Amino acid sequence: MSRDRRPEPSEMEIRDAIRRYLRRRKPDATDKSIEGWRYRLKLFAEWCEGVDIFRVGQLQAYDLDEYYELRSAEIAPVTLEGEMWTLSMFLEFLEDIDAVDDGLSDAVRIPDLDPSERSSDTKLATDDALALLNYYRNSDQYGSRGHAFLELAWITGARQSGLRALDMRDVHLDDEPWVDFRHRPDTDTGLKNKLAGERPVALPEEVADVLRTYLQVYRHDVHDDHGRQPFLASRSGRPRENTLRNWSYLATQPCLHSECPHGKDREGCEWTNYHESSKCPSSRAPHHVRTGAITWMLNRGWPPEDVAERVNATVDTIETHYDKADLDERRRRLRQRMEQRRRPLLDDLDITEDTNED
Numbered sequence: 106m107s108r109d110r111r112p113e114p115s116e117m118e119i120r121d122a123i124r125r126y127l128r129r130r131k132p133d134a135t136d137k138s139i140e141g142w143r144y145r146l147k148l149f150a151e152w153c154e155g156v157d158i159f160r161v162g163q164l165q166a167y168d169l170d171e172y173y174e175l176r177s178a179e180i181a182p183v184t185l186e187g188e189m190w191t192l193s194m195f196l197e198f199l200e201d202i203d204a205v206d207d208g209l210s211d212a213v214r215i216p217d218l219d220p221s222e223r224s225s226d227t228k229l230a231t232d233d234a235l236a237l238l239n240y241y242r243n244s245d246q247y248g249s250r251g252h253a254f255l256e257l258a259w260i261t262g263a264r265q266s267g268l269r270a271l272d273m274r275d276v277h278l279d280d281e282p283w284v285d286f287r288h289r290p291d292t293d294t295g296l297k298n299k300l301a302g303e304r305p306v307a308l309p310e311e312v313a314d315v316l317r318t319y320l321q322v323y324r325h326d327v328h329d330d331h332g333r334q335p336f337l338a339s340r341s342g343r344p345r346e347n348t349l350r351n352w353s354y355l356a357t358q359p360c361l362h363s364e365c366p367h368g369k370d371r372e373g374c375e376w377t378n379y380h381e382s383s384k385c386p387s388s389r390a391p392h393h394v395r396t397g398a399i400t401w402m403l404n405r406g407w408p409p410e411d412v413a414e415r416v417n418a419t420v421d422t423i424e425t426h427y428d429k430a431d432l433d434e435r436r437r438r439l440r441q442r443m444e445q446r447r448r449p450l451l452d453d454l455d456i457t458e459d460t461n462e463d
Contacts, residue, residue: 115204116160119149123195129198149195152172152175156168162205166209173214189216192213196209228396229394231397233357234394252356254337255353260309262398264297266295267417268349269335270294274334275336286305288300292329293329293330293343294343297417302417304414304417325339329342353394355388402416
């Protein structure tokens, strides 16, 4: 009995290859990452079909250069870098399964960006954060949900996903208060770095006092769809990511503690509305709070290694994407580290000891 010929890997259609690649990556990547790669590769597949390339075996280095030229004229360099990196990883996968020639992924041109081009300078500045926290701590908003969110986000430097994932059982406010970031993907609260993102983070007592008031006065007594009790809770349960962003926008508006820098009156400003809060140029998203908090920790003299452990990032990532200190802050930080860590070593550089030995 005859059997149908098994198709060669090079005959695989590009869209089928993309689906196969994303299935391969699913066990070791977050859903958000998978969706990002799917979108980028969909753009590539659409371009291929527009130039009559339907199978992976048709791809040549010239095609990849053509695609680079097209995209580089349409998008920002940092976006181009992400798209080309994703394309290169996809082609490496195709090389692994012998669907394309070895080395084809090397033909993908990835722009060499300056670190300043790779990340945004937008952050919640230290002065603004301290003004906001002082306002909350000395107003009738003490312990409110917005206050609790900002205190927790600033002092932990945690990602939005980590803050959203916290349950009541993860927040320990007795002696030596701390929070426990846990990866629970099966019930909709996975951490970016999965199990490697799990960590305990200590809290100062004054932050714990704020969180105690939030629990006693302001927190909605609710469960999420999985029966868990979210610490930062909406009326209906665990907040969605967009909900948490809106809380952050509202909690960081400077008109809470001083005059509006944009010439508006808070009482009549549409930006103070929940659904319009993101339009305020001075409000900040959770990622901006994280960036500001990391910069603040570094400026306070924390070694990068300790900050990295606290906020669950690598030192390289912190230095490239999160450290947004200005020139004066960097100089002050370097002087501080010189005094704390290097000056004691000067005794080892005393030439008189070597001279006396002679």
